[in-house]
Amino acid sequence: MSTSTSINWRSVTRENDFMPDAATVATDASGSFEQDPRVERSRRIILEAVLAELGDVGYGSMTIEGVAARAGVGKSTIYRHWPGKLELVEDAFRTVKAELAVPEHGSIRDRVVSVLEQVADLVAESTYSACMPALIEASERDPSVRDFHCRFSTERRAVLVSLIRSAVESGELRAGTDPEILVDALVGPILMRRLILGLPITRAIATELVDQLLPLASTPAG
Amino acid sequence: MSTSTSINWRSVTRENDFMPDAATVATDASGSFEQDPRVERSRRIILEAVLAELGDVGYGSMTIEGVAARAGVGKSTIYRHWPGKLELVEDAFRTVKAELAVPEHGSIRDRVVSVLEQVADLVAESTYSACMPALIEASERDPSVRDFHCRFSTERRAVLVSLIRSAVESGELRAGTDPEILVDALVGPILMRRLILGLPITRAIATELVDQLLPLASTPAG
DNA sequence: TCGGAGTGATACGGATACGTTTCGCAACAA
DNA sequence: TTGTTGCGAAACGTATCCGTATCACTCCGA
Numbered sequence: 431m432s433t434s435t436s437i438n439w440r441s442v443t444r445e446n447d448f449m450p451d452a453a454t455v456a457t458d459a460s461g462s463f464e465q466d467p468r469v470e471r472s473r474r475i476i477l478e479a480v481l482a483e484l485g486d487v488g489y490g491s492m493t494i495e496g497v498a499a500r501a502g503v504g505k506s507t508i509y510r511h512w513p514g515k516l517e518l519v520e521d522a523f524r525t526v527k528a529e530l531a532v533p534e535h536g537s538i539r540d541r542v543v544s545v546l547e548q549v550a551d552l553v554a555e556s557t558y559s560a561c562m563p564a565l566i567e568a569s570e571r572d573p574s575v576r577d578f579h580c581r582f583s584t585e586r587r588a589v590l591v592s593l594i595r596s597a598v599e600s601g602e603l604r605a606g607t608d609p610e611i612l613v614d615a616l617v618g619p620i621l622m623r624r625l626i627l628g629l630p631i632t633r634a635i636a637t638e639l640v641d642q643l644l645p646l647a648s649t650p651a652g
Numbered sequence: 653m654s655t656s657t658s659i660n661w662r663s664v665t666r667e668n669d670f671m672p673d674a675a676t677v678a679t680d681a682s683g684s685f686e687q688d689p690r691v692e693r694s695r696r697i698i699l700e701a702v703l704a705e706l707g708d709v710g711y712g713s714m715t716i717e718g719v720a721a722r723a724g725v726g727k728s729t730i731y732r733h734w735p736g737k738l739e740l741v742e743d744a745f746r747t748v749k750a751e752l753a754v755p756e757h758g759s760i761r762d763r764v765v766s767v768l769e770q771v772a773d774l775v776a777e778s779t780y781s782a783c784m785p786a787l788i789e790a791s792e793r794d795p796s797v798r799d800f801h802c803r804f805s806t807e808r809r810a811v812l813v814s815l816i817r818s819a820v821e822s823g824e825l826r827a828g829t830d831p832e833i834l835v836d837a838l839v840g841p842i843l844m845r846r847l848i849l850g851l852p853i854t855r856a857i858a859t860e861l862v863d864q865l866l867p868l869a870s871t872p873a874g
Numbered sequence: 875t876c877g878g879a880g881t882g883a884t885a886c887g888g889a890t891a892c893g894t895t896t897c898g899c900a901a902c903a904a
Numbered sequence: 905t906t907g908t909t910g911c912g913a914a915a916c917g918t919a920t921c922c923g924t925a926t927c928a929c930t931c932c933g934a
Contacts, residue, residue, distance in 0.1 A: 465902085466903085466909070468902075469909095487712065488712045488789050488792065488793060489710065490711060490789070491712035494891075494893085498912095502912090503912070505913090507910080509893065514892095514893090563789045564789065566848070567785045567786065569850070576850060579848070587849070611861060611864045611865075612864065614840065615837040615840065619833065621844060621848065622843060625843075626801070627802055627809070628798060638830065642830055643833075643865065687879090687933080688880065688933085689932080690880055690930095690931065694881080715922085716921080718921090725882070726883060726884090728883085736923090
């Protein structure tokens with residue numbers, strides 16, 4: 431490493447232990463430092479291939495050579511920028527997007543249904559869904575993947591938690607409702623179907639969950 | 653195989669495509685056919701080692717040699733009885749026990765709390781818990797593991813579902829309650845904490861879940 | 875006692891993946 | 905244009921695991 435002038439992305443983005451001469455690099459809005467567009471292209475292609483491999487063969491069976499072959503790049507291009515499998519997987523997961531849009535208007539029931547339908551769509555079919563088993567497996571083996579995974583999941587959950595919490599405070603939901611437990615009770619069944627029960631996931635499930643579980647203050651008995 | 657007189661456990665227990673001379677073998681209550689106690693001992697030791705390996709390194713990274721070393725047996729002893737990794741893992745998972753005892757008396761609230769506390773204990777720490785990520789991963793890669801996993805989980809779930817259903821029918825729980833959704837809402841959060849959120853699992857969580865989610869007919873507003 | 879069967883150890887050839895190195899080519903910045 | 909740099913391809917030695925085969929030993933049932 432000390433004799434190389436190439437950029438190790440992981441070092442740059444996570445530890446800042448190497449910084450190219452500030453006068454010679456451009457810093458874009460997303461915080462990446464690139465001189466040569468070939469680098470960014472390789473990075474994107476490789477990380478996409480990592481996610482595809484993780485979805486196909488899982489964490490334990492994923493190999494650098496398999497990723498290189500899938501990405502259509504040389505093995506050396508991967509080793510040039512990442513120390514090993516672990517850091518590669520970490521970076522790959524960081525590119526996963528699972529954004530949830532919260533409607534600004536409407537009843538709490540309809541707003542929660544909307545968000546939960548997005549969750550159902552995401553879990554039913556997405557890059558994230560395909561990688562979930564591999565992500566759970568990798569989290570079990572490596573603490574830094576675990577940290578990332580937990581932070582990722584908790585941030586997604588926070589969107590729904592704050593929505594529920596504000597509805598409790600405004601009186602739309604029954605007082606005494608624990609927002610975090612309620613959110614887990616809404617989202618948990620969807621994940622269970624995907625990971626444990628092997629049952630299909632539809633948008634209708636989102637509606638059923640909300641109507642069964644949401645403790646509406648106006649109609650406490652359903 | 654056709655020249656061997658040894659017993660392939662998988663064949664015997666799953667496909668019945670080989671049956672030793674009935675006059676020379678003993679059939680015990682659990683349906684296993686054994687002449688030589690060495691066989692049963694090997695089987696037990698090996699399958700225990702498989703579960704330990706699965707918990708430690710996961711499905712993709714588990715190797716026959718690793719299992720043999722851990723079990724303290726020769727590799728040949730494993731290959732003598734199982735065709736390969738897949739069948740070995742399937743048999744290993746079949747030995748996992750996760751029984752739930754349902755109290756016969758008490759309020760529905762207390763009975764559900766009792767069962768859910770058992771679930772929490774199981775998910776917090778058990779052989780099953782240790783193997784869950786590997787089981788989820790293996791289910792994703794192989795249909796027969798998936799079938800087993802889904803059946804296993806669904807049978808456990810059925811215990812709680814029937815408990816809830818009978819409470820709905822007896823009027824203890826609010827009419828209109830969907831037993832399956834409610835059970836998933838109770839159990840799902842526990843699995844989420846274990847697999848996704850990385851949060852601790854305590855018995856207190858079982859109580860909180862029940863008191864937040866159980867739609868008691870007598871006190872519909874909690 | 876005795877023959878048969880299961881056992882652990884060991885070795886094998888083949889395959890795969892590791893991480894490194896070298897090399898000529900093409901894309902890049904200046 | 906020119907020097908630099910990232911690139912893909914290939915080969916390298918090492919290590920691991922595959923699935924099979926052999927062997928001497930020991931345990932078992934008859």
